[in-house]
Amino acid sequence: MVLLVAIFGKRLLDVDRGADPRVIPSVLLNTPMPKFSLAALPGRKSSAATPFTDADLKGRVSLVNVFGSWCIACLEEHPTLVAIAKQGGVQIYGIDWRDTPERGAEWLNDHGDPYALIGQDPDSTTAIDLGVTGAPETFVVDGDGIIRYKQIGPITPEIWQSTLRPLIADLQKTASQNTDGQK
Amino acid sequence: MSRFFPRALLVSALLFGAALHAHAVEPGEMMTDPKLEARARDVSQALRCVVCQNETIDESNAELAHDMRVLVRRRIAAGDTNEQVLSYMVGRYGDFVLLKPRFTTMTLLLWLGPMMILVLGGVALSRTVRGKRPVAAPLSPEEMAALAKLTAPGQDGTGASV
Numbered sequence: 015m016v017l018l019v020a021i022f023g024k025r026l027l028d029v030d031r032g033a034d035p036r037v038i039p040s041v042l043l044n045t046p047m048p049k050f051s052l053a054a055l056p057g058r059k060s061s062a063a064t065p066f067t068d069a070d071l072k073g074r075v076s077l078v079n080v081f082g083s084w085c086i087a088c089l090e091e092h093p094t095l096v097a098i099a100k101q102g103g104v105q106i107y108g109i110d111w112r113d114t115p116e117r118g119a120e121w122l123n124d125h126g127d128p129y130a131l132i133g134q135d136p137d138s139t140t141a142i143d144l145g146v147t148g149a150p151e152t153f154v155v156d157g158d159g160i161i162r163y164k165q166i167g168p169i170t171p172e173i174w175q176s177t178l179r180p181l182i183a184d185l186q187k188t189a190s191q192n193t194d195g196q197k
Numbered sequence: 198m199s200r201f202f203p204r205a206l207l208v209s210a211l212l213f214g215a216a217l218h219a220h221a222v223e224p225g226e227m228m229t230d231p232k233l234e235a236r237a238r239d240v241s242q243a244l245r246c247v248v249c250q251n252e253t254i255d256e257s258n259a260e261l262a263h264d265m266r267v268l269v270r271r272r273i274a275a276g277d278t279n280e281q282v283l284s285y286m287v288g289r290y291g292d293f294v295l296l297k298p299r300f301t302t303m304t305l306l307l308w309l310g311p312m313m314i315l316v317l318g319g320v321a322l323s324r325t326v327r328g329k330r331p332v333a334a335p336l337s338p339e340e341m342a343a344l345a346k347l348t349a350p351g352q353d354g355t356g357a358s359v
Binding site: 112 | 247248260261264265267268286287288289290291306310314317
């Protein structure tokens with residue numbers, strides 16, 4: 015009984031302190047990025063004839079951002095992504111989720127395009143494979159293609175500074191140490 | 198509550214909700230084989246709509262729920278068993294996606310908690326009841342003598358003739 019009160023009490027306190035009760039821990043954490051192959055969003059600087067696939071993520075730390083032109087919170091997040099892309103240091107990939115190519119492209123024309131590659135996921139195939147529950151969601155994927163972090167909801171400048179940037183720096187450091195060791 | 202949500206509106210909202218509750222499956226989504234469609238419905242009713250959280254994907258009108266229903270049907274058409282489809286979803290969304298949680302170490306407390314409380318409550322209750330039962334103190338020698346005198350046959354004691 016005391017145990018139950020303690021468990022429920024802790025959770026209530028966490029929620030009270032600002033933990034979002036809707037956030038569900040991802041089961042995909044520390045597992046390889048699911049295989050995917052998404053047609054490139056046409057008409058972008060990044061557009062290629064070949065689809066955007068999980069193989070494109072290999073070799074360096076990257077952010078995979080699930081967005082859509084219909085998504086209000088993505089609009090809030092977008093300037094941060096554009097700023098991160100300008101700074102360089104990490105590749106940002108986009109998955110245009112439940113969107114039409116025309117609307118997706120127009121939205122990026124209006125708000126800027128931070129993405130190295132963009133794939134279209136109109137019927138949620140890859141979104142469901144990634145356990146996505148809403149947009150935006152952003153996955154930090156290391157050079158070996160392993161998911162290391164999932165950001166649910168918009169990346170704010172604060173989250174970028176306090177969580178994502180240090181994490182990415184860490185992952186890049188470990189990666190370079192590993193390659194040094196192999197030499 | 199009633200100040201912001203007039204009663205008539207509340208009633209109509211509830212009625213409207215009840216009407217919608219049946220299911221959200223659109224004709225275009227359905228499988229041609231009624232047996233497979235029935236299985237798809239079963240599986241969909243066990244899966245949570247991850248956007249709305251307290252609805253099954255079978256009842257939800259959310260777009261992601263629609264896409265999940267289509268995926269369930271695609272997996273069934275590809276030859277998956279119901280259990281395989283559920284595992285596929287759990288592999289991506291975790292146990293959370295199941296409306297009826299599985300029995301794992303994580304959910305042990307959830308499943309056994311009520312039983313534990315019942316047993317603990319039973320023990321506590323029986324102890325309390327037993328503890329409160331009055332225990333008679335043994336009679337003192339004087340009382341014994343008085344009793345013997347009262348119940349002795351052939352005498353005109355007060356209690357004997359009763």
